Amino acid sequence: MAPLARFENVGLRYGTDAEVLRDIGFRLDPGSFMFLIGASGAGKTSLLKLLYLNRRPTRGRVTLFGEDIGRVERARLPAMRRRIGVVFQDFRLVDHLTSFDNVALPLRIAGVPEEEVRADVEEMLDWVGLTKRAHARPRTLSGGEQQRLAIARAVIGRPELLLADEPTGNVDPKMAERLLRLFQEMNRLGTTVVVATHAMHLLPHVPAAKVLRLERGEMKDPTGTIRHPPGAPAGTRA
């Protein structure tokens, strides 16, 4: 099976600073689920930036959807990005649009008929518990509500690849588990999922997930798969 993404000896530096990622090598199979973990500053967001085509590697090669992202023409990037849903750490919601319209955006861009948009968005807002906030502007929402809205927008178009940067940082543990279930449901339907997180307690809920641990820009245990998550109480496993 061809990988959905592949990193080979990848290095990344910002400007002339030292490399923030060094010798990164792994493959992401279609339909897989991967947690990206590591201390603050380890390079998780930087690695995600390569995957959502915000940066090109400064060393080595990143292949995504079969294309070398270091060589792909700029004009091709928007089409590739449309195959990716991203939950940014700082949400990046559109302030002048309501919650409903923020979530509807990817579907409208894709030309989905308005009737379908309405039904899908309503269902998604219900899933993330924001039905009552459908007509609110993002800046009037709490941090947790904004986070849930950002997740709804990222998953609504059923992207091939879902990238989520610390997607449960602002919600309570119960909601965090609910959101993780949403990611798992997406994954079950075929979306490849990458979740960068500090929330180690979430890992045992996805026993089949790969775990890529970064330490100061380098990979630790590159092939690690959680099979017997420590301390996972019976019944909490996915």
Ligand SMILES: Nc1ncnc2c1ncn2[C@@H]1O[C@H](COP(=O)(O)OP(=O)(O)OP(=O)(O)O)[C@@H](O)[C@H]1O
């Ligand atoms: N735009 C930038 N310009 C220069 N340095 C940057 C930039 N973005 C990140 N860095 C540096 O890259 C390193 C890795 O940062 P990154 O945000 O990828 O880590 P992280 O693991 O996602 O951290 P956190 O968990 O706090 O979000 C840090 O030393 C950071 O200061």
